[in-house]
Amino acid sequence: MSPRRSQTGGRVDRMRTIRFTFDGRPFTGHAGDTLASALLANGVTLFGRSFKYHRPRGVLTAGIDEPNALVTVLHGDVREPNIPATMLEIYDGLTVVSQNRFPTLAFDVGAANQLGGKLLGAGFYYKTFMGPVFGPLKGTRFWMFCEYFIRRAAGLGRAGIAKDPSRYERMNAFCDVLVVGSGPAGLMAAKAAADSGARVILAELEPKFGGAANWSGETIDGMAAAEWASTMVRDLKARDNVRLLPRTTVWGYYDDNAMAALERVTDHKSAPGKGEPRHRHWTIRAGSVVLATGAFERPLVFPGNDRPGVMLASAAERYANEFGILPGQKVALFVNNDAAYRAASTLRKAGAEIAAIVDVRGEISAAAQEIADEGGGELLRGHAVVATEGGKHISGIKVQKFDLANGALSGEARHLDADCLLVSGGWSPVIHLASQAGLKPEWNEALQAFLPPKPTQNWVGAGAFNGRFTTAEALTEGLAAGLSAAGSTGGTDSVPEVEAPALDPHPAPVFEIRAKGKAFVDFQHDVTADDVRLAYKEGFVSVEHLKRYTTLGMATDQGKTSNVPGIAIMADALGKPIPDVGTTRFRPPFAPVSLGALAAERYGEVKPERLTPMHDWHVENGAIMYTAGLWYRPMIYGLAGETVEQAYVREAKTTREAAGIVDVSTLGKIAVQGPDAADFLDRVYTNMFSTLAVGKARYGLMLREDGIALDDGTTWRLGNDDFLMTTTTANAGKVMQHLEYLLDVVWPELKVRLTSVTDQWAGAAIGGPRAREILASCVTGTAVDNDTLPFMGIVHGEIAGAPVMICRLSFSGEMAFEVYSGAGHGVHVWEALIEAGKPFGMVPYGLEALGTMRIEKGHVTGAEIDGRTTARDLGLDWMLSKKKPFVGSMMMDREGLADEDRVRLVGVIALDNRPLNGGAHIVEEANESEPRNSIGHITAVCYSPMLGKYIGLALVKGGKKRHGTRAFVSDPLRKRFGPVEIVSNHFFDPEGKRMHG
């Protein structure tokens, strides 16, 4: 006997046939089916194998709480594992495979694990595989041996490695009221809020709005509940101030009512429509939120409760009323509450025979009794199911007398035939989102459930979410919640009448039947009631520890069906009331979220690119570009056949012999303006700027508040109250923020404005013995001779008709000038300079040559100003003014920072004439195989054309004291060891004769 589709009933479209495959076998279903309903209609009840024991598993629920029936959907090579069959809408061509079985679902070798069930109990892995090796089959090494087999045997679906070709997108939305859940409570709330004029978003995780109204079989406002829901949805859809989001799971509740939601836009289609993404991620900022998320029915824990054919009572109602499916022909029920009796009535009307209703309670309500009396089957009050029979599908149950007071079983076990067992252990409100935005959930003794906590954010609950399980209550609460969320005091809406049997929602406090056999609490992670008790025996008494030790509630369903039974069994073991054991906090996400939707369009290269105005020129002229932070800079302008080293050596050498030009537009540039600008610069630089004459520039050094060097650069005084500060390329943002903080927070009384002008100026540095001649040949409106433009002087003029500002300063150590023009004139001026330089043999040079020349000069950059070095470490003591305090001045002289033995800047020369590596250590001993006692490290390296040697800068303990001594460079990873000489960092032209001219 197996489930089947009835001739009539349900809301699937029997006229439309849909073809799909499951484990390679072709099946058909109808439009409106989920995979679960379509397979049930085909008599399939075996959906998967369990996590640990490989037990056959069927479908327990009809919704997002499904723990058992997880499948993998294949889209070509792309696999998407662990999709609940109950949430998967079928479409033509859908290809699905079952999980965790080998070789096939029906015949699974891993099922042998059941025989070793005792061995695989809670903590099996910790006990077996951790710690030292004692005996042959223990310890970490044993794990390393077994891991492959265990990983193969255990687990859920397998993730694929193929690239996901789907498109995802994200949306931001704003509304006055977000209603989560569209059952009777949610629909009423949405309508009431919309009637009050609020902008409303209604999110429903199922494809169809209406929630329980779609399957309750009740009557609302004189119509079938499902029809009432459709009418409400039509009404809402027609309004401009309402947005309906079907297939949308609100999965996270964040600060300030920011809600995260996932819309499955095209998962139910064979192919997405034009422009449609697969998933759309929503960030919804809601003025207030109505949580109408309903409740999950709980299974009961008893031996064999996981056999295919065991199903929640409400799920059976859904299959019957929504999909026209009878989950069995001969149906037994096992319940601890009244509500489940309605399922008996529903299934009987749909054509099933009711074998028996087994109720743990001795007394039941009149309404329940009436349903039981309506026909068919025994009513076994004060009884419990103690076993299920059958192989891969249930064929019968065993029942025994049950004492509600102490849980004791008595009497002979009786056999009853049944091909389907419906269970109901009461209802748990879906308080996940509330738990993310509230205090602790509150235990309700009468409902045997955790009710929503007190809110810490702006939400209001309604209906089953609040533990109000009848439809009449849901409608009343929904109306009130909608009005309250919309800030309305009252509306014209009235609460519709409901016709429904008066079933008592209060369950008996029974969670578990203790009889022999495996009784599952967490189906998805194969955690049994005995595992929970074992955890208790081994000292895990807190619910958080229980969870981690047994993995209860830690699978993809996050314990939607298992949390409360698990806590109840733990409480029983502890001999404490349930609220004293507590509950774990539900964290986002409520249900799994696709990573694609979180990333949306933000994948691949997402960093912005910063290009200088001359970028295209560099590329067209053979430059190999190099990233420096977000910037692209020329590394070399290589000629045909040149290596990188040959190219930069040529560029540097030509610059020192004739002239070279380099793009310096990337330097950070900050306009510092205002009557207090000079005073401000005195405070932030270690040296004095108030004494700087207008039309002159000065090199400056900044420290952090803790006395460590922050950045260096030149600052130009363009006017009395007008300075142009330059920073290193990498630190521009950091320096700006540092200065802004000081001005805004520390010294707001200073009249200074800061403006980032990095992108407004293009800069070209031109240097070398012929540089002045080149400028003289192309600059108009000013002279550039030594009197007009002395070292560190600034002049304004024109090049090829474009205004320029020229400062004579040098990083290369040559006679050099920085030519700044408006960014829009950058290429024009650059090309004019290139043209002017041709008769003088000028070359463009890149970062490598720039680095080479600065190393030869011993100048520091970010490699040395590394957040650990002080001004003294860098040999910049001469820049520390004693006449004024500055940022860091009191902190830089602390004992540790003034220690003579700190690493200090030096130069190193490779004595073996081989290239050095940045980052290599300097050691004193010639011990290549066991290098030790590093005395420092190399920060920058090059081949120096001027010295004809491989040289570098280094930070070495003792610094100057080691000048003239030998040491060794040690770089085991790159297999470089060799002797170096430690020298002054000023390798070339230490007196600066060349730049002073």
Next chain:
Amino acid sequence: MLINCPYCGPRDLSEFSYQGDGNRTRPDPASTNQAEWNAYVYDRTNIAGDHNEIWQHAGGCRAHLRVTRNTLTHKIISVGFARDERHKKPHGHRRSGAHS
């Protein structure tokens, strides 16, 4: 988390950058009291509760804001310009600040 910038209105956290504990006071620049400087640079109160913080609206108007935020709930109790706060002290005259 939203911060209600006095210029720009309520804006998402991602537009702001945290600029540190607002409880520290920078010593007078001329101060040579090492302990005072050490306290300014290193000592933080690490409050569980209402905390006085400096945030910069880095992705907006770039003003520094003095924000009182509950570190347990992320609830923001107050937001103002850091420079206004500074002017409540006897120091200096009130000038047309960033928000005029």
